[in-house]
Amino acid sequence: MGSLNMSEHKPVDFYFDFSSPYGYFAAARIDHVLAPFDRTSIWHPILLGPALKKTGNRPMAEQPMKDDYGRYDWDRLARFMDLPWALPAKFPMSTVKTARAFYAIEENFGGQEVAKKFAITAYKVYFGEGSDINDPGIIAGLARFCEIDDVALLSAIETPAIKDRLRHEVDLSLEKGVFGSPFVILDGEKFWGSDRFWMIKRWLKSGGW
């Protein structure tokens, strides 16, 4: 009874770009952080390009000084979290097809849970093995790993409906103020960055302050 009202809470929104290392680290943790509080999450892969244009930013890996720090920090975080890590040859890159595949799976091939499995696997294949997860051949392999019909999935990601879905998700994320990856919105409260899980936990524990 301690978590009275918990079931009334809406799922937590988790935004990430498949090309974001900090998104990779956050995706590996988010649901483990939420579970003890009986909270679930809805994942929203986005493309950060439009937000970067709005804020006037470039990806960290393209900024002098910050690029060196990032490369060192991602390796350090991966060691700390015991996650595989290999900076991909293609990085940063557009992951438009990967993100579309996620939404196609969510809509037609098993829902959020299968889409999450796809996302976690895609992240590990990209940042753990350095493979190009925007490549249709790699997406097909990821589909088979998730027991999804690969041919049907590759066809789905080229449909107007799925292209529109991703555009809509990106537009909606901008409206909600999402400018980075990862980005969490919890009961209207926004948390930017993979370093904010301590605060998310405190917020859930105390109900805010």
Added chain:
Amino acid sequence: MGSLNMSEHKPVDFYFDFSSPYGYFAAARIDHVLAPFDRTSIWHPILLGPALKKTGNRPMAEQPMKDDYGRYDWDRLARFMDLPWALPAKFPMSTVKTARAFYAIEENFGGQEVAKKFAITAYKVYFGEGSDINDPGIIAGLARFCEIDDVALLSAIETPAIKDRLRHEVDLSLEKGVFGSPFVILDGEKFWGSDRFWMIKRWLKSGGW
């Protein structure tokens, strides 16, 4: 004997810009975080302008989307840390005189400990009360609060020696890869941001990973 060799460690370098809200939050914590590990810190106020030019960034408060998040987040962090908070009318701004005053105090008016007291007080007067801490009149008041001769301090910050000292500190910070505020360098290991104290603690506890 558990902390054998601890005394051999060099002090931890703590970089911050007086105009940085996250620097304010970090300054309130850094020495409390280090103390249990018998580690001390040397504080280096810098001006972030040259680093922002190098990385191609602007202050968070001048970036669309990020500015709104920042304003909300600073208020939230201040409540969480029980620190006074009032977004200054002049923000962000150059704090060249404040930074020079810090180094003048360090060199001629009591050393690092008095300079730290000045810095913490200046931060509280800026972000807690919204006063312009780059104003000589305010600096004089801060000096008196720290039991420093205010007239002598205001004269010191206009000397070539102190101007050179600040320029030298900014140059050195760039050479070391400091591109943000706060920024901690601990035994050669770099940590950017006030959200990285959890990692600094783990690093000190375990000796790295």
